Amino acid sequence: MGQEFQKVERVGRAADDDSKRTVIIGAGPAGLTAAWELTRNGRGAVVLEQDPTHVGGIARTVTYKGFRFDIGGHRFFSKNADIEKLWAEILGDRMIERDRLSRIYYRGRFFKYPLETLNVLENLGVAESITCMFSYAAARLKPKREIKSFEDWVVDAFGRRLYEIFFRSYTEKVWGIPCSEISADWAAQRIKDLSVGALVKRALTFRKKAGGPVIKTLIDRFRYPAHGPGEMWETLTKKIEERGAVVRMGESVTSIKRAAAGVVSVVTTGANGPRGYAGGTFISTMPIRELVGALDPAAPSAVVAAANRLKYRDFITVALIIDQPDMFPDNWIYIHEPGVKVGRIQNFKNWSPAMVPDQRYTVLGLEYFCFDSDSMWATPDAELVAMGARELAQLGLGDAAKVVDGTVVRQRAAYPVYDGHYRDAVEVVRGFMERELPNLQLAGRNGMHKYNNQDHAMMTGLMAAWNIMGGSYDLWRVNGDALYLEAGAAGDEEGGRMVPRPLTSEPSSKAA
Numbered sequence: 001m002g003q004e005f006q007k008v009e010r011v012g013r014a015a016d017d018d019s020k021r022t023v024i025i026g027a028g029p030a031g032l033t034a035a036w037e038l039t040r041n042g043r044g045a046v047v048l049e050q051d052p053t054h055v056g057g058i059a060r061t062v063t064y065k066g067f068r069f070d071i072g073g074h075r076f077f078s079k080n081a082d083i084e085k086l087w088a089e090i091l092g093d094r095m096i097e098r099d100r101l102s103r104i105y106y107r108g109r110f111f112k113y114p115l116e117t118l119n120v121l122e123n124l125g126v127a128e129s130i131t132c133m134f135s136y137a138a139a140r141l142k143p144k145r146e147i148k149s150f151e152d153w154v155v156d157a158f159g160r161r162l163y164e165i166f167f168r169s170y171t172e173k174v175w176g177i178p179c180s181e182i183s184a185d186w187a188a189q190r191i192k193d194l195s196v197g198a199l200v201k202r203a204l205t206f207r208k209k210a211g212g213p214v215i216k217t218l219i220d221r222f223r224y225p226a227h228g229p230g231e232m233w234e235t236l237t238k239k240i241e242e243r244g245a246v247v248r249m250g251e252s253v254t255s256i257k258r259a260a261a262g263v264v265s266v267v268t269t270g271a272n273g274p275r276g277y278a279g280g281t282f283i284s285t286m287p288i289r290e291l292v293g294a295l296d297p298a299a300p301s302a303v304v305a306a307a308n309r310l311k312y313r314d315f316i317t318v319a320l321i322i323d324q325p326d327m328f329p330d331n332w333i334y335i336h337e338p339g340v341k342v343g344r345i346q347n348f349k350n351w352s353p354a355m356v357p358d359q360r361y362t363v364l365g366l367e368y369f370c371f372d373s374d375s376m377w378a379t380p381d382a383e384l385v386a387m388g389a390r391e392l393a394q395l396g397l398g399d400a401a402k403v404v405d406g407t408v409v410r411q412r413a414a415y416p417v418y419d420g421h422y423r424d425a426v427e428v429v430r431g432f433m434e435r436e437l438p439n440l441q442l443a444g445r446n447g448m449h450k451y452n453n454q455d456h457a458m459m460t461g462l463m464a465a466w467n468i469m470g471g472s473y474d475l476w477r478v479n480g481d482a483l484y485l486e487a488g489a490a491g492d493e494e495g496g497r498m499v500p501r502p503l504t505s506e507p508s509s510k511a512a
């Protein structure tokens with residue numbers, strides 16, 4: 001018996017013995033929802049969170065001098081009625097409903113998003129519009145024989161000029177891969193509803209008929225907690241604690257002790273030194289790569305190697321406080337300008353006025369997509385804030401002199417990367433876990449290496465809890481819309497949203 005076993009914490013209600021307690025790694029939407037469902041049914045739950053202050057994971061809200069911002073704006077919408085109901089139950093009238101406005105910014109002009117023909121033509125001007133038409137005609141007259149890459153697909157469908165304006169810069173910023181190296185299947189899925197023909201048709205019908213086809217990416221309204229998504233997760237944490245759950249902040253799970261029958265306990269490191277937590281059942285929402293690395297005894301080398309093949313895209317938010325009450329009406333703006341590094345700008349006051357403590361000010365979130373190995377990751381905060389202010393001014397979206405303060409939040413593993421290896425790697429890990437560690441369930445976004453929204457993470461958390469209470473659900477069958485696909489049902493087996501894959505990968509399946 002290792003040393004940490006002697007230090008196993010006795011937490012939770014006195015009545016809970018180890019075998020009845022569920023230890024949950026991560027206080028993000030998935031972990032907290034699992035704890036909610038368990039405690040609602042009188043079960044014991046211990047939630048271990050590495051962040052010293054914030055619950056909510058990637059969906060947390062950070063407060064800086066009274067100004068609130070998200071790690072990317074977090075819309076609340078779900079096709080899953082149970083999840084919508086749960087949000088209402090947790091926050092009641094603190095959930096506000098917002099109109100969505102998000103536009104593309106390119107060369108000093110705002111383009112409606114989704115694109116609208118007349119708006120595009122008007123913004124591009126006569127000369128550029130003619131260039132685009134010629135470029136489109138050239139692509140139609142001489143179609144590419146072999147469509148391999150995202151670039152091939154879009155150039156073939158829209159012409160090179162429109163590709164350069166509307167597709168290239170933002171896609172490359174987000175994923176860090178040249179469009180010529182991204183597989184064409186992503187474009188085919190992602191923008192299949194969009195074509196020059198469809199745009200012209202829409203322009204001619206002027207108005208979308210009620211009940212008519214809606215382009216997938218268009219959602220006109222969404223719900224949002226008055227104080228940002230963090231309010232949802234902070235409120236839920238209070239509720240589960242009232243029911244007896246224990247939430248330990250600032251404790252990072254660094255070792256997972258396993259024996260013949262499965263996981264026995266986990267060990268955390270934090271300000272108070274190592275602590276052990278025993279349990280009968282376990283749920284992990286930490287990134288799969290780290291989970292496998294923490295197993296003790298270590299997993300077989302093939303499983304470790306598979307886990308180490310999983311990759312993540314990291315993310316920096318530069319929050320700027322501006323001494324100006326109104327800047328632009330959008331919730332967020334996609335920045336297609338190639339001369340700046342910022343990929344998207346959130347205006348959190350337009351998500352909810354309560355995100356600012358004083359209505360004379362605005363809080364913006366400038367989003368930078370990167371890898372933690374990039375030099376940007378290690379750039380001092382003050383320099384990043386200065387860069388944000390400079391780029392805002394360069395874009396003509398704000399005045400650097402009015403930026404009165406700013407802060408930086410770095411988010412590792414914001415996006416699980418779907419590359420040519422990930423699917424096989426996840427399969428290897430999953431097979432091992434199911435065989436050797438049957439009392440441990442993987443749930444949530446990085447917990448399952450799925451590029452998904454809060455509703456999906458919550459649904460997997462709910463189902464993990466139901467399994468602990470005797471259910472028999474396959475969490476991997478929750479699709480991108482957070483709906484459970486019964487065995488044999490046709491649909492998105494990956495349960496993921498569509499993301500680009502490099503050219504080397506095999507064709508993707510039917511992710512949403």
Ligand SMILES: Cc1cc2nc3c(=O)[nH]c(=O)nc-3n(C[C@H](O)[C@H](O)[C@H](O)COP(=O)(O)OP(=O)(O)OC[C@H]3O[C@@H](n4cnc5c(N)ncnc54)[C@H](O)[C@@H]3O)c2cc1C
Binds near residue numbers: 050286
């Ligand atoms: C830029 C961006 C925008 C987004 N926008 C939306 C949106 O508009 N709407 C929407 O619904 N979703 C959105 N999402 C997705 C949403 O953030 C995720 O779906 C959700 O946060 C996943 O919840 P989770 O609990 O699975 O994981 P996470 O949120 O990642 O939570 C996991 C938790 O585990 C903790 N943890 C990790 N390792 C350890 C460890 N070793 N020990 C202890 N704790 C650990 C982490 O600190 C974290 O708190 C967005 C994501 C990004 C990156």
